[in-house]
Amino acid sequence: MRTSSGNAIGVNSGFDFLAALKEAGMAAGVALALSFTIIGMRTTGQQGGLGVEFRWNAVAIAVVLVFIGRFLLVLWRQRAKPLASADRDRMMDRVGAMVQHWSKYLGAALFAGAVAIPLIWSDNRYVVDVSTLVLTYIMLGWGLNIVVGLAGLLDLGYVAFYAVGAYSYALIALHFGWSFWICLPLAGILAASFGVLLGFPVLRLRGDYLAIVTLGFGEIIRIILLNWYSFTKGPDGLSGIPRPSFFGLEFTRSPDDGVTAFHEFFNIEYSSVHRVIFLYYIILALALLTNFFTLRIRKLPVGRAWEALREDEIACRSLGINPTNTKLTAFAIGAMFAGFAGSFFATRQGFISPESFNFGESAVILAIVVLGGMGSQVGVVLAAVVLIGGTELFRELALYRMLAFGILMVAIMVWRPRGLLAHREPTLLLGSATERTGGDR
Amino acid sequence: MNRPLLTVEHLTMRFGGLTAIDDVSFTARDREITAIIGPNGAGKTTVFNCMTGFYKPTVGRLTLDRGDRKFLLERLDDYQVAQRAHVGRTFQNIRLFPGMSVLENLIVAQHNRLMHASGFTVLGLFGFGGYVAAERAAIDKARYWLDRVNLTERADVNAGALPYGAQRRLEIARAMCTDPVLLCLDEPAAGLNPRESHELNELLRFVRDEHKIGLLLIEHDMSVVMGISDHIIVLDYGRKISDGSPAEVRSDPAVIRAYLGEDEDEAKSAGDRA
Numbered sequence: 265m266r267t268s269s270g271n272a273i274g275v276n277s278g279f280d281f282l283a284a285l286k287e288a289g290m291a292a293g294v295a296l297a298l299s300f301t302i303i304g305m306r307t308t309g310q311q312g313g314l315g316v317e318f319r320w321n322a323v324a325i326a327v328v329l330v331f332i333g334r335f336l337l338v339l340w341r342q343r344a345k346p347l348a349s350a351d352r353d354r355m356m357d358r359v360g361a362m363v364q365h366w367s368k369y370l371g372a373a374l375f376a377g378a379v380a381i382p383l384i385w386s387d388n389r390y391v392v393d394v395s396t397l398v399l400t401y402i403m404l405g406w407g408l409n410i411v412v413g414l415a416g417l418l419d420l421g422y423v424a425f426y427a428v429g430a431y432s433y434a435l436i437a438l439h440f441g442w443s444f445w446i447c448l449p450l451a452g453i454l455a456a457s458f459g460v461l462l463g464f465p466v467l468r469l470r471g472d473y474l475a476i477v478t479l480g481f482g483e484i485i486r487i488i489l490l491n492w493y494s495f496t497k498g499p500d501g502l503s504g505i506p507r508p509s510f511f512g513l514e515f516t517r518s519p520d521d522g523v524t525a526f527h528e529f530f531n532i533e534y535s536s537v538h539r540v541i542f543l544y545y546i547i548l549a550l551a552l553l554t555n556f557f558t559l560r561i562r563k564l565p566v567g568r569a570w571e572a573l574r575e576d577e578i579a580c581r582s583l584g585i586n587p588t589n590t591k592l593t594a595f596a597i598g599a600m601f602a603g604f605a606g607s608f609f610a611t612r613q614g615f616i617s618p619e620s621f622n623f624g625e626s627a628v629i630l631a632i633v634v635l636g637g638m639g640s641q642v643g644v645v646l647a648a649v650v651l652i653g654g655t656e657l658f659r660e661l662a663l664y665r666m667l668a669f670g671i672l673m674v675a676i677m678v679w680r681p682r683g684l685l686a687h688r689e690p691t692l693l694l695g696s697a698t699e700r701t702g703g704d705r
Numbered sequence: 706m707n708r709p710l711l712t713v714e715h716l717t718m719r720f721g722g723l724t725a726i727d728d729v730s731f732t733a734r735d736r737e738i739t740a741i742i743g744p745n746g747a748g749k750t751t752v753f754n755c756m757t758g759f760y761k762p763t764v765g766r767l768t769l770d771r772g773d774r775k776f777l778l779e780r781l782d783d784y785q786v787a788q789r790a791h792v793g794r795t796f797q798n799i800r801l802f803p804g805m806s807v808l809e810n811l812i813v814a815q816h817n818r819l820m821h822a823s824g825f826t827v828l829g830l831f832g833f834g835g836y837v838a839a840e841r842a843a844i845d846k847a848r849y850w851l852d853r854v855n856l857t858e859r860a861d862v863n864a865g866a867l868p869y870g871a872q873r874r875l876e877i878a879r880a881m882c883t884d885p886v887l888l889c890l891d892e893p894a895a896g897l898n899p900r901e902s903h904e905l906n907e908l909l910r911f912v913r914d915e916h917k918i919g920l921l922l923i924e925h926d927m928s929v930v931m932g933i934s935d936h937i938i939v940l941d942y943g944r945k946i947s948d949g950s951p952a953e954v955r956s957d958p959a960v961i962r963a964y965l966g967e968d969e970d971e972a973k974s975a976g977d978r979a
């Protein structure tokens with residue numbers, strides 16, 4: 265228990281009111297300083313210009329709330345046993361290890377669930393749409409996981425490659441009329457080339473510097489898309505992007521001459537939901553491709569070199585690993601998957617504009633990776649479901665979306681700084697060894 | 706006498722106004738243990754960093770003669786020194802991959818060979834090529850070194866979870882997995898207890914005699930240095946002040962002065978004890 269500074273009440277009850285009051289007072293002071301301008305003044309449109317409206321009562325409420333909240337928090341902290349963070353960590357590590365242990369079954373269950381969704385809700389377009397969206401983010405999360413989780417390169421401009429993929433598909437399809445299935449790999453290759461192009465000069469930078477440069481790159485791509493009107497149609501965006509076909513079968517009610525429609529071929533009633541379901545399965549396949557690729561490459565030399573680079577770059581150099589090339593492959597492969605996801609996005613929406621590729625998207629994808637647990641494939645799925653699915657479900661509360669987002673981030677960072685399921689299994693085992701590794705060590 | 710493996714000529718390294726190494730020349734021979742000793746800040750680690758490409762020397766030439774090929778180390782990038790010239794090294798403050806298992810640490814060290822075997826990932830991705838066999842060979846090599854450093858039991862444990870002495874041994878094993886012709890160890894005995902230190906001596910002798918490579922060793926622990934070195938180089942304030950066999954160096958007045966200040970009597974007895 266905390267020692268109290270001679271306060272009679274404090275000694276008896278184990279509370280130190282004085283200290284709590286002092287801390288609460290300080291917190292209220294900070295709140296006052298912040299809310300003075302942020303809450304206290306509000307610009308209003310008036311005749312002849314901008315006016316300022318003062319809201320001192322709102323400031324007072326905020327300050328009082330902070331004071332009471334802080335006061336209670338401090339008292340509660342004095343009362344509560346200091347949380348044994350080691351115990352808590354160990355518990356979550358055990359959960360992580362368990363998830364990892366059961367990941368085969370968990371993965372199979374998630375896979376079965378993912379396959380079943382459009383069959384169960386085949387008449388509910390909304391569910392399938394949201395699931396498609398979640399899957400898109402899962403794929404992006406898995407792609408970014410290669411860069412951030414495995415190679416440890418903090419990329420804040422991941423959405424740029426998503427944009428490159430989307431615009432590549434849209435432009436090629438609109439200008440040359442090539443099918444989605446040809447454009448998809450092309451878009452991936454283009455995005456990967458952009459990854460190499462960007463990576464070459466910047467990958468010698470470390471940590472924060474890399475983060476800032478990638479952030480800048482993300483913005484540059486968006487601004488180019490916005491301003492190069494003759495090529496990208498700028499803020500108007502590109503519309504009429506062709507939809508993918510099912511082995512040449514179109515998903516339209518009345519197809520052009522010489523083209524067979526999906527419902528005609530299978531002799532079923534036309535329904536707009538067919539295409540939605542088809543798109544869902546495309547993104548499911550793409551996401552699974554990303555997943556299997558990651559799982560496979562983690563066990564190959566290049567994957568181990570990524571992780572080693574994340575752990576200690578200097579040591580890698582001393583072992584003869586070329587750090588630039590190794591990082592470049594991570595960057596390019598991550599970008600490639602973003603490119604795939606981007607072309608999927610373009611073909612699903614049928615319309616793209618630079619607005620879809622702002623920094624917020626990068627932040628969301630990064631949040632998915634970080635919250636899920638860097639390097640954890642299942643963690644990414646959970647985080648994407650919570651973040652994307654959650655915000656879709658509570659759409660009416662869109663106002664509070666960012667607030668909830670922030671609280672969640674802070675909570676995770678305090679509680680599990682390495683992410684929800686940050687448990688790593690070795691990529692190969694000696695087998696003969698008696699002791700097994702574990703996060704609980 | 707064995708053939709010179711590493712020849713350092715007129716090595717000078719300046720950091721701004723500070724001259725960390727001042728015109729140092731020496732040779733390290735094949736199949737010998739060469740020790741670099743000297744007080745704190747003498748520039749020992751800096752010599753290693755210049756050799757292994759982490760620093761570009763201000764002046765000087767560093768030649769590695771593998772017999773069939775010569776390499777000018779100062780012209781190579783850090784990773785090329787390990788990749789092409791096959792100079793392996795460890796670090797004064799251990800640099801393992803703490804979040805990876807002990808075995809993985811040793812497999813990563815064989816990256817370049819495995820990378821070729823996996824057809825630069827493309828073939829390995831589909832399980833083509835000799836990758837499976839190459840990986841098995843890499844595991845065998847790792848197992849061999851695990852046995853040598855007594856870590857087989859803990860192969861699947863995270864490297865960061867090992868006790869200090871074991872981490873030192875693992876770092877040496879990892880460097881050996883790169884098939885070096887010259888192994889550079891920066892204070893390998895630091896923080897070891899006497900028993901571990903003795904085992905280290907055995908290990909280093911084993912590496913020299915069985916694997917027939919040269920070793921370059923920075924060490925403070927005189928029992929290690931005097932016990933196993935074939936040749937000792939003494940640095941002080943960036944200058945070489947002595948160079949010779951352990952017996953010669955031990956009785957060199959310049960060394961005694963550098964190590965123990967001006968107090969000659971005490972210095973003498975300390976030198977004898979060592």
Ligand SMILES: Nc1ncnc2c1ncn2[C@@H]1O[C@H](COP(=O)(O)OP(=O)(O)OP(=O)(O)O)[C@@H](O)[C@H]1O
Pocket residue numbers: 720723725743744745746747748749750751752797
């Ligand atoms: N990157 C650097 N920048 C500036 N000065 C450096 C740098 N590296 C080393 N020095 C300086 O060079 C001198 C020699 O350092 P070095 O680390 O080589 O000593 P050392 O002999 O290895 O000492 P120790 O026994 O403590 O490990 C020191 O004065 C150090 O401060």
Ligand SMILES: [Mg+2]
Pocket residue numbers: 749750751797
């Ligand atoms: Mg040193």
